[in-house]
Amino acid sequence: MSARDLQARRPDGAAPYSSGQPAQLADVLERVLDKGIVIAGDIKIDLLDIELLTVRIRLLIASADKAREMGIDWWEGDPFLSQHRRREVAWTELCLELDALVVEHGGANDEALAHLPLCLNSLGQSAREAIDLRYRAQLRMAAIAERLKRSEGAVKLLVHRARAALKHCLDLKLKRRT
DSSP states (O other), X not given: OOHHHHTSOOTTSOOOOOTTSOOOHHHHHHHHHHHOEEEEEEEEEEETTEEEEEEEEEEEEOOHHHHHHTTOOGGGTOTTTSXXXXXXXXXXXXXXXXXXXXXXXXXXXXXXXXXXXXXXXXXXXXXHHHHIIIIISOOOHHHHHHXXXXXXXXXXXXXXXXXXXXXXXXXXXXXXXX
């Protein structure tokens, strides 16, 4: 994108950028994301006229909407970025926390599983519901917040505290056994 392109009329219809006024970063970024920009380059490594390595670099910077218009939407199918993957990670984190607690108490898995429903029932109604929506229904925090009519931050805190309460409850139950 040249300086001449930046002097063209802005997307919001305002006066064009003049050479006396530098374009604001936000205006430049808006224009780049709206139109897109491609940066291309090749790196070649030769030794005695023998090509050892060629790296072709192609970089496209655009908004997600503009990329979709161009037929680029690889991130929507990427399993690492998908909603399912995020749910899997959250569930795994909870299981690892509880598993570490069980190992700490001598590996009493069956006993911990027997106490888990009791510990869940000891949580308050909203904490129990948040845990259920997060791990059983596998909803995202935003969806839970909408259902519970709370802010997303409040739901994150509620789930965090509920997990801590579950661990504490299981810890107490397993300590009594020893």
